Amino acid sequence: MKALVYTAPGVLQLQERPVPEPGPGDVRIQVRANGICGSDVQGYLGKTGRRIPPLVMGHEFSGQVDAVGARASRFKPGDRVIAYPALTCGRCPDCQSGLQHRCRYKTFLGAMSQDGSMAEFICLPEQLLLPLPAPVSYEVGALTEPLAVAWRAVCQAGDLAGKTVLIVGAGTIGLLALQAVRLKNPSLVLVSEISPARSELARRLGADDVVNPAQTSLPAWLAGHGADAGIDVSIEAVGLSRTAAQALDALKPGGTSVWIGNHQRQIECDMQRIVTRELTIRGTYIYSPAQFAQALGLLADGKIQTDPLISDRLCLAEGPEAFRFLASDPENHLKVMLLNP
Numbered sequence: 001m002k003a004l005v006y007t008a009p010g011v012l013q014l015q016e017r018p019v020p021e022p023g024p025g026d027v028r029i030q031v032r033a034n035g036i037c038g039s040d041v042q043g044y045l046g047k048t049g050r051r052i053p054p055l056v057m058g059h060e061f062s063g064q065v066d067a068v069g070a071r072a073s074r075f076k077p078g079d080r081v082i083a084y085p086a087l088t089c090g091r092c093p094d095c096q097s098g099l100q101h102r103c104r105y106k107t108f109l110g111a112m113s114q115d116g117s118m119a120e121f122i123c124l125p126e127q128l129l130l131p132l133p134a135p136v137s138y139e140v141g142a143l144t145e146p147l148a149v150a151w152r153a154v155c156q157a158g159d160l161a162g163k164t165v166l167i168v169g170a171g172t173i174g175l176l177a178l179q180a181v182r183l184k185n186p187s188l189v190l191v192s193e194i195s196p197a198r199s200e201l202a203r204r205l206g207a208d209d210v211v212n213p214a215q216t217s218l219p220a221w222l223a224g225h226g227a228d229a230g231i232d233v234s235i236e237a238v239g240l241s242r243t244a245a246q247a248l249d250a251l252k253p254g255g256t257s258v259w260i261g262n263h264q265r266q267i268e269c270d271m272q273r274i275v276t277r278e279l280t281i282r283g284t285y286i287y288s289p290a291q292f293a294q295a296l297g298l299l300a301d302g303k304i305q306t307d308p309l310i311s312d313r314l315c316l317a318e319g320p321e322a323f324r325f326l327a328s329d330p331e332n333h334l335k336v337m338l339l340n341p
């Protein structure tokens, strides 16, 4: 089978690999769609240390069951599926309490040394799989993973009914978080974004207003929206010092900032402002299996607009080219789908 293998920083190769055989409790999936994640592009550039070559990339995917192991009973060939992309121990206190994404023994598909889904086939334990409901296409199914990331972040922000919310960054995760926030009945949802194209998308997907913080002072702009004391909740979906600063500066005393962005390992922030204004910062990472299933439910119910998020559709063999253009020209692409027809 063909697989997209990260072999060295900046190098991705389409390689021939043996088709994997499912173990007794496993299911083999013929992969039909793979989304390319920002973390894949950063990893491919060798910036994060979280992709160790040689590695098959990919964790946002959907497919069709192709073969089942002797003890697997929940799925049969032909079933359309997606999978929770973390392999966890199942025994630690986090796994036992439904927070498998915190399992300290976990591996994640397409990260570190755990081969991922950018291949024609992948074998996984059947308990990780969820059936893909009929109205959800393979490419939309592959968006369950980034939506689950955004969904957890929004859930971590607490009750948003009647609250004012700022989302910093309108990339795929920010735009999904924006739509998820909308479902929680906030009084005002604002977005901070420097790219004109992404700002336009944020407006289309439900932002009450969008600011370019490189051109407009954030506090003055917030005051113009009746939030002169600051806003209740900010969601940071970039992960740089300056965007984290925006997420904190926008808050009213006692406000909460949820951080999803994970771009830069070390950032600078104004500790005094955090302390004296009693701000809360919550990190959020991946999602529980329950939240992954909830994200799929939102897609099946048509609650999330996905079409505007998919900027390019290519085939698996065009993966090396897709990574090259995502690395060199991120402005003009959003979610790139690699499809195996």
Ligand SMILES: [Zn+2]
Pocket: 037, 038, 039, 059, 060, 145, 146
């Ligand atoms: Zn991802």
Ligand SMILES: [Zn+2]
Pocket: 088, 089, 090, 091, 092, 093, 094, 095, 096, 100, 103, 104, 105, 106
């Ligand atoms: Zn565990």
